[in-house]
Amino acid sequence: MTSIPAKTPDLEQMAAHYQRQAAQLKRRVIICGGTGCIANGALKVRDAVCAEMEKAGQKAVVDLLEHEDHSGETYFSKSGCQGFCQVGPIMRIEPEGIFYCHVKPEDAAEIVNVTLKTGEIIDRLVYVDPVSKKPQRHEDEITFYTRQNRVVLKNCLIEPDNIEEYIYKEGYQAARKALTEMSAEQICQTIIDAGLRGRGGGGFPTGLKWKFTLASKGDKKYVICNADEGDPGAFMDRSVMEGNPHAVLEGMLIAGKAVGADEGVVYVRTEYPLAVQRMRGAIEAAEKHGLLGDNLFQSGFNFHIRVVEGAGAFVCGEETALIASIEGKRGMPSPKPPFPAERGLYGKPTVINSVETLASIPYIIREGVEVFRSVGTEKSPGTKTFALTGHVANTGLIEVPFGATLREIVYNIGGGVTDNAGHVTGEDFKAVQIGGPSGGCLTPDLLDLPLDFDSLKNAGAMVGSGGLVVMNKQTCMVSIARFFMQFTQNESCGKCVPCREGTKQMLALLDDIINGRADENTLELLEQTAKAVQLGSLCGLGKTAPNPVLSTLRNFREEYEAHVYRKICPTGECKALARPEIDAALCKGCTACARKCPVGAITGKVKEVHVIDADKCIKCGACKAACRFNAITGI
Amino acid sequence: MADTAIKKLTVNGREVTFSDERNLLEVIRKAGIDIPTFCYHSELSIYGACRLCLVDVEGKGVMASCSTKPAAGMVIQTDTKEIRNMRKINLELLLANHNRECPTCTRSASCALQAIAHRLGVETVRFKAPRKEEPIDDSSPSLVRDPNKCVLCGDCVRVCSEIQGIGAIDFAFRGSSAKIAPAFDASLGQVECVNCGQCAAVCPTGALTPKQDSSKVWEALYDRSKTVVVQVAPAVRVALGEYFGAKPGENVAGKLVAALKLMGFKHVYDTSFTADMTIFEEANELLERIQGGGELPMFTSCCPAWVKYVEIYFPELLPNVSSCRSPQAMFGSVAKKVLPEQFGCRREDLVVVSIMPCTAKKFEAQLPKFSVDGKPEVDIVITTSEVQRMINSLGIQLQELEPEAFDMPMGFATGGGVIFGASGGVMEAALRYVAEKLDNKPLKKVDFKQVRGMEHLKEATLEIAGNEIRVAVVHGLANTKKLLQDIKAGKVKYHFVEVMACPGGCISGGGQPWGATDRIRIQRQQGLYNTDKAHQVQKPQDNWLVQRCYEEHIGGKPGSHEAHHLLHTEYQNRSQIFDAKLPIMRGVESNRLPITVTICANQENCPGQLLLGMLSSYVKDKKYTPWVDMDAAFSSRPAQDGTICVTVGDQIVERTHFHNAMNTLEQLQNQAAFKKITDAIDKGLAQIR
Amino acid sequence: MKESVEKTKAMVQHLAAVNAILEKNGHDPGRLIPILQETQEVYKYLPRDVISYLATSLDVPVAHVYGVATFYAHFSLEPKGKHIIRICDGTACHVKKSTAIQQHIYQRLGLNDEKRTTDDLLFTLEMVSCLGACGLAPVVVIDEEVHGQVTPAMVDTILDQIIAAEKTAKGEE
Ligand SMILES: Cc1cc2nc3c(=O)[nH]c(=O)nc-3n(C[C@H](O)[C@H](O)[C@H](O)COP(=O)(O)O)c2cc1C
Ligand code: SF4
Ligand code: SF4
Ligand code: SF4
Ligand code: SF4
Ligand code: SF4
Ligand code: SF4
Ligand code: SF4
Ligand code: SF4
Ligand code: FES
Ligand code: FES
């Protein structure tokens, strides 16, 4: 590790420099530079707008650090993911706070000539609330945002590649305080008092974990930032790393001081190239400014951070597997105890925290325990980010205080449940799968349950990584359970018997159910196996893998039974069980279905009721899609 | 510091004391409850995969006892309804993915999977997901790998890497596709496995088993035209009895002789006879090296797994390995020379069978260098476990038999030849010889207890007639690797080093009864030492029948020309990486001579590149091209001098010493090494065409 | 003679890339995964000879490196197609019917669950779980470019473009 010369960063001076520069600017336009918006062409939009600016003889700047004098310039900064990728690319225009969505390069000229010149809003580009159908022109009107409480995600509007802006927003002050004014014990105690619980899944009190690691003897200790984020359908950590990488670094720095570690590793899944790039960039900037390296703030404390990329294995989110992976081995978990706090990376005491946990740390140290505890519940203080996806009008990344209800999230922030065609009908809600493949499902009767670590556990689900998938009534719960089972069985490391063999057999049993091969013993065997896997597995992956099955079995047993005993899938999703029929009362004899059927299974004369030949039918569903009169059932 | 204070905890309502046990499992087993396990071995690291050892710890929930430290006051239930169900389902899951063919399985009698399923009362297998049938790997002369019976406990992987320091097999793939495999799913016979069989010795199922060769023995016995003789290795006699209810360490040699006679072996001999002979040769070689300034330390060479290990990993130390053949191989060459005459049969009608504790001996016996005219000197090697099955198949009640004596002369051995089966035994026997030789007067105290026991490394410095002799004894190849590194680094200096691949020596070889623990190993070792004590003759040099054999057949004395021919051997450098190969030329004839030149890819100017060019010109000039396949094999072993190794056919032409990368073509051409290679090519081609 | 020297030189240069990677990572077996990642970037997959060479250089058993390389989804021991199509089948994408996209591409390119690379080595199709763009579900990544809210028709357009570009590139040769 190269030793970086001690240099005392002057935070105030850097903040002042930023402020001086920002004050010269004419305007600021924030273009979302998260993975989602970039995928939708955000950078092309930015370049088009900049080109138009030039045409119009106006000055545009994209990097404040490029030169000194910015007077009269319009600053096109990028942000991290603003959580609303669905409507991306997103553009915010300051100081008015105008919120444009679905912006295209073709809109550039108009934006430059209208909004940027006169401040007038282009109605075509504003967001329309899917429920009220009203346009919401400014960011502080949009229900998706107003109903949230963004703490960790707050700074996601800053330019992630400009360390000075982070410092201007009080960044690294907590680190300075921790390094120069607090003892390791005091930091641990503060975090204990704050009641911060790990955001990576288990909800273990972070302060306690630090205290154990501090107490472990070792000539060397490590801090690991768990950024493996493997839960399919969750992207909170990605957003934080892309939008606010320095908060993560600062959190690690403080953790390092708290446990006595001088080295940190960020383990990022390799599917997140942008996050890797932003984290590396942030580390470089922090090193350059003396915020990482030796003798930081002349406190005698050294801290170095490196980024390690994963190689595609969900199980490497598990602590011991993650450590094995960093050490260059197969990512197979090992029994705990010993916990990483005693024997972790390279056998040394190690503290592992998730991205979100670490990003919460500077806030707590800076603002104090009281402020942190002012939101959330007694046992689960603070806020939590969730990835709200599935059949909901507004999908995206949200942050709410612990204790918020599902109803609040699904109906207010999420704008309600949609049917398969994407319409909010108001009566489609079936369930929410929370906590990803380790979690469980919540049913309509739990809509008013205040969400926190303990209430979810009692309800047979878990906060987990924070994936929150809303499902409408056309969703087959057996299929969903099978989907998660398929995921866990694919991702099982194969080390221990219950998980390796059990998930495989459970998947086979679910396949039997879905394909109509199940018999009266199937459900019992499925349940018994699920329990054995839960009890017997070595690591969290196997221990929680049966949760989706057990929770759907508990909440939607009749749906399973319909598959098993009546051989039908009530939602029609399970193709093998489909028995498409034409409801004679509804059929208008329009022939649309017959024309669409790929195998010619439908016969009937114009204006007469049509019939399906079950022997010929391959259950493709084309007829159902074609029928405008909803006459086709059973598929 | 180990905590040895006595503490208490509760198991199933009973108070149990413990002190420094490393986990709950040991405590519970000590308390008389045998929790089932697949993946726990006290000598190996804790793995925690089989999940059978789960127990309920009050206040903490269900935990794996193998990986939980005992703490005073713990209240433990080893069996609850949930745990029992979990264990049963666990077994059912394993069996669903298992090729259940117990009646015909080699491991039927000692299969842990079968036994545990039985114990837990698993009566049906309700799971139906199809099992993927994997091909059986029987490419190795020593072992058979049947992935369809593997429970992925990882025991073999840990033995091979932790005890043997090799890692020839490892986990591959993941999830339900996970399996145990050599690199690239190659067969075991093609990788750097040294055939020690320790993996099979820990495998709880029939997934890794010693290769079964007893049917070949029956063939030979039934063949009236053949004279079948058998040699029995020292370690066999103190373990075989375990199958028949004897205590580990009980010497059943006499009964075994009787049983073998019942089977139809014409003569039953003792490998300890050639073990004594080994001492004559090896101790002489040692004295010569010490007195004549030869390469020191000298390493023993009776363990073929160890020999293969040096050949692969430390070829630079090959000159230090004694050139003596192993006792088995000596027996083969001597028997094939002496016995036909004695019995009045043709050499090709004499069948020499070995009963060995060892799977590596199966590999050794088939090495071309131990064949004469394509016929191996030892025809068939079977292990202790196979001879047990032969005894059973004939219905012989071993324990009922009256002991019989080995046949003479090759059945006569001293105590020194018998203790070869224990780690330290070869050393002790050699010291008996060397001490007497150096001292020039009869040795009174024949015990050298410093080199006995189960310690990983035993060292001793002996003062004999003014000479200081430093010796070391090591077992397990991982321990050996450490020692070799220290020796190479000059950290330690010895004259003589004994190496045995298996923990405790041959008494726990890969062919011995399954389930050896350190306790059993010590008992077996003790059995050998007791036998030694009971022998009328203890010093190998006093074996007058060996002396007579020298006089009559082997040039009169140890080290003679004839002795070199019959009792010594040469070694191969096996250190190339054959996967990193570049085809240079490909012949067209069906019979071709493979030539490989290993070159160093770390150096821009590796002389191997020139050499390769020269060899390819040579081949072209001589118009050999249709019959030659030439490859460049790459080596990156961080050797500064970029050593080149050339193979011609299956012969490894000595490592050539083109040390200087600045060598010019002329310099290369003038070197004797180049000539040596072209000679080998000429010879190879002459045979092929 | 010249020829074989040249050939060997080429192989040495070929392995020089590996040597540079090894050097950069300090021949540290603990850095096996980054070493494999960097190697795969050079060769696009992990050729057998290169794995053996790496293992020997790092002084770890080849079986160990093989075990690591087969454990992680990102390593490939087979050559892959020139263009990599990755379909997300994470939860968000799954409920938005990513399997329909998969089936469509299967049909279009003649692939299936076992056969993931087209015979002409032009395309490889991979299923991944979550690319972190769930808000845009269903998501498909083609050659590092992320496409959101994908429909079969969109896929066709993109594939058509790639195939056309490949054809003109070939024609120009
Ligand atoms: C299979 C599995 C996958 C996991 N994946 C993640 C992950 O992607 N990110 C994460 O932060 N924690 C993950 N965890 C939880 C971590 O093991 C660990 O508890 C967490 O990183 C601790 O951080 P926290 O205390 O900040 O929550 C996973 C656990 C398991 C069992
Ligand atoms: S529970 Fe699954 S992922 Fe965890 S160690 Fe066991 S097999 Fe591996
Ligand atoms: S489901 Fe498909 S095959 Fe069956 S009738 Fe309808 S269109 Fe025809
Ligand atoms: S499309 Fe519908 S209405 Fe028309 S013929 Fe078919 S079933 Fe009848
Ligand atoms: S390994 Fe055991 S369970 Fe399997 S077939 Fe052999 S004896 Fe039977
Ligand atoms: S007990 Fe009966 S069923 Fe079982 S093996 Fe013997 S003969 Fe067959
Ligand atoms: S025989 Fe020995 S070297 Fe070969 S795989 Fe088994 S343990 Fe390893
Ligand atoms: S081969 Fe045997 S020892 Fe090795 S993992 Fe399989 S069952 Fe265990
Ligand atoms: S120690 Fe003995 S049993 Fe083991 S491999 Fe060597 S010779 Fe064979
Ligand atoms: S990437 Fe722009 S809102 Fe998510
Ligand atoms: S012995 Fe404890 S898990 Fe196998």
Ligand code: FES
């Ligand atoms: S689930 Fe497809 S991108 Fe997250």
